[in-house]
Amino acid sequence: MNFTFLGTGAGMPAKERNVTSLALGFPEYDGDLWLFDCGEGTQRQILYTPVKLTKLTVIFITHLHGDHLFGLPGILGSRSFHGAESTLQLVGPKGLKEYVETSLRLSGTHLYYPIAINEIETEGKVYENAHFVVTASELDHGIKSYGYRITEKDQKGELLVDKLKEIGIPPGPIYKLIKEQDQVQLPDGTMLETAPFIGEKRKGRIVTILGDTRPCSAAELLARDADMLVHEATFRGDSERLAHDYHHSTSLQAAETARQALAKTLILAHLSSRYQKKEQTALLNEAKAVFPHTYLAHDLWDYQLKLQPRS
Amino acid sequence: MNFTFLGTGAGMPAKERNVTSLALGFPEYDGDLWLFDCGEGTQRQILYTPVKLTKLTVIFITHLHGDHLFGLPGILGSRSFHGAESTLQLVGPKGLKEYVETSLRLSGTHLYYPIAINEIETEGKVYENAHFVVTASELDHGIKSYGYRITEKDQKGELLVDKLKEIGIPPGPIYKLIKEQDQVQLPDGTMLETAPFIGEKRKGRIVTILGDTRPCSAAELLARDADMLVHEATFRGDSERLAHDYHHSTSLQAAETARQALAKTLILAHLSSRYQKKEQTALLNEAKAVFPHTYLAHDLWDYQLKLQPRS
Numbered sequence: 001m002n003f004t005f006l007g008t009g010a011g012m013p014a015k016e017r018n019v020t021s022l023a024l025g026f027p028e029y030d031g032d033l034w035l036f037d038c039g040e041g042t043q044r045q046i047l048y049t050p051v052k053l054t055k056l057t058v059i060f061i062t063h064l065h066g067d068h069l070f071g072l073p074g075i076l077g078s079r080s081f082h083g084a085e086s087t088l089q090l091v092g093p094k095g096l097k098e099y100v101e102t103s104l105r106l107s108g109t110h111l112y113y114p115i116a117i118n119e120i121e122t123e124g125k126v127y128e129n130a131h132f133v134v135t136a137s138e139l140d141h142g143i144k145s146y147g148y149r150i151t152e153k154d155q156k157g158e159l160l161v162d163k164l165k166e167i168g169i170p171p172g173p174i175y176k177l178i179k180e181q182d183q184v185q186l187p188d189g190t191m192l193e194t195a196p197f198i199g200e201k202r203k204g205r206i207v208t209i210l211g212d213t214r215p216c217s218a219a220e221l222l223a224r225d226a227d228m229l230v231h232e233a234t235f236r237g238d239s240e241r242l243a244h245d246y247h248h249s250t251s252l253q254a255a256e257t258a259r260q261a262l263a264k265t266l267i268l269a270h271l272s273s274r275y276q277k278k279e280q281t282a283l284l285n286e287a288k289a290v291f292p293h294t295y296l297a298h299d300l301w302d303y304q305l306k307l308q309p310r311s
Numbered sequence: 312m313n314f315t316f317l318g319t320g321a322g323m324p325a326k327e328r329n330v331t332s333l334a335l336g337f338p339e340y341d342g343d344l345w346l347f348d349c350g351e352g353t354q355r356q357i358l359y360t361p362v363k364l365t366k367l368t369v370i371f372i373t374h375l376h377g378d379h380l381f382g383l384p385g386i387l388g389s390r391s392f393h394g395a396e397s398t399l400q401l402v403g404p405k406g407l408k409e410y411v412e413t414s415l416r417l418s419g420t421h422l423y424y425p426i427a428i429n430e431i432e433t434e435g436k437v438y439e440n441a442h443f444v445v446t447a448s449e450l451d452h453g454i455k456s457y458g459y460r461i462t463e464k465d466q467k468g469e470l471l472v473d474k475l476k477e478i479g480i481p482p483g484p485i486y487k488l489i490k491e492q493d494q495v496q497l498p499d500g501t502m503l504e505t506a507p508f509i510g511e512k513r514k515g516r517i518v519t520i521l522g523d524t525r526p527c528s529a530a531e532l533l534a535r536d537a538d539m540l541v542h543e544a545t546f547r548g549d550s551e552r553l554a555h556d557y558h559h560s561t562s563l564q565a566a567e568t569a570r571q572a573l574a575k576t577l578i579l580a581h582l583s584s585r586y587q588k589k590e591q592t593a594l595l596n597e598a599k600a601v602f603p604h605t606y607l608a609h610d611l612w613d614y615q616l617k618l619q620p621r622s
């Protein structure tokens with residue numbers, strides 16, 4: 001699972017950081033690609049990464065603030081121009097559909113692929129495919145803002161073919177039954193307990209990607225036991241009051257959420273452009289004091305989250 | 312009059328050229344600033360120029376294709392963030408109002424200044440201030456696309472104060488009358504012909520900035536005697552058929568329009584990203600063979616058009 005941070009700034013584009021977008025790629029699953037948020041200029045940022053718009057299957061929008069949204073119509077048009085024909089799924093708050101349809105209609109943008117828009121009406125499952133379930137909960141940001149929890153499905157162990165051959169069961173349709181069922185009746189009528197013939201399973205990973213938010217219990221629940229939490233850190237620890245007034249978090253609050261949720265790794269993003277390099281380091285170090293396994297994202301940064309080992 | 316080319320590419324952003332936007336600054340008139348078109352990422356391009364959003368008073372949109380429009384909501388929000396409070400005038404095709412209002416409403420963008428939107432209903436005058444009149448005519452681009460002709464008002468000559476003093480007329484309220492009227496009655500009752508006491512006047516400049524278009528008579532009329540014509544050149548001269556099919560022009564056709572219109576200078580912009588450096592030079596040279604005084608715009612290029620000399 002590859003995280004490519006396309007934009008890691010807040011509010012307005014700056015030279016150092018463009019506004020928010022994060023690509024999540026799955027080289028382990030046919031190179032499938034998702035986007036989380038799509039600030040203005042996202043498609044130009046992509047030109048500096050290996051991200052391919054034709055591999056894009058789902059775009060999740062956390063909330064409709066411009067710095068998370070205004071690059072969406074351009075991405076939709078360019079995906080079409082690049083020849084994509086498969087359905088693109090959009091997931092986000094109510095209003096997303098009107099925004100997309102109005103922008104495409106008035107600009108005369110014709111897409112050569114279908115889009116399916118899922119406006120979130122109730123919290124819970126908002127997307128599922130063969131490998132993942134994604135749930136959403138509402139955060140605390142003044143405007144409707146969602147956090148997404150991506151739960152990878154556990155992978156069953158592999159069939160231990162050599163062991164089956166040893167006891168005289170040759171390959172055939174019965175192998176499929178052995179993999180799927182706890183017990184299987186063999187041709188001679190005896191019942192086989194299948195467990196000893198299945199290797200170790202692989203637990204799925206949990207990734208939490210939050211929209212802008214004040215600290216809140218929903219954030220903590222979404223991040224519970226997550227292997228990776230991507231959290232906004234618009235302000236430094238000393239600006240808690242400012243963060244509260246603007247419905248944002250400080251890096252310290254993000255770290256506190258990661259700690260409480262027993263997350264494994266925290267990545268901070270969505271920084272205010274007021275912070276120069278030195279202050280950004282301070283912002284990161286404040287968080288690390290609370291939650292040591294913290295990174296600070298920067299534009300075009302690529303982070304790889306490995307599969308869990310089989311166990 | 313300063314032309315700052317913020318984006319000179321067609322269709323989609325490329326590394327070399329962002330999508331279309333042109334800033335027109337008036338250092339000779341209080342640093343007033345206009346924008347023509349506003350493709351996605353325009354506000355980030357501005358960070359690399361001296362352009363100040365707080366000086367922006369008018370945005371002209373030629374047409375609603377995304378590569379000319381999708382940067383507009385971001386510009387509006389950022390102008391507010393930078394503290395602008397004066398009214399911003401928008402001029403463009405029908406649909407502009409719905410696009411702007413929908414984008415601002417759904418994204419929860421609150422502007423701390425008023426916007427006034429003028430959707431063009433009939434060709435002719437679409438904007439006027441103390442120094443300029445702007446007229447618009449419809450071009451030929453499949454979607455409604457306008458060209459703008461900016462006519463600077465002639466400046467009256469200056470009062471020749473020394474000459475007035477020589478004949479014994481001291482400074483006073485009468486100077487204003489002498490400047491404004493053809494004849495003025497002096498305190499002793501005699502009539503003064505004012506012409507000999509007025510210096511040479513300055514003729515206004517004419518600038519034509521066209522939206523995307525096939526060659527058409529409206530383009531030529533808008534560019535008639537223009538000191539500067541900014542024209543799209545999406546394709547090279549050998550791709551006339553392609554240009555026609557996509558409702559665009561070749562560099563050769565742009566040059567032909569400049570020649571027919573007796574324009575003084577031609578700047579080519581809106582190039583397809585298919586052309587590498589060498590082909591771009593060829594595209595320019597083809598145009599120069601027809602209209603020698605031609606330039607090829609590039610991103611962040613600054614071109615200065617001087618005041619006409621007094622005569």
Ligand SMILES: [Zn+2]
Nearest residue numbers: 063065141212
């Ligand atoms: Zn926000």
Ligand SMILES: [Zn+2]
Nearest residue numbers: 374376452523
């Ligand atoms: Zn166009």
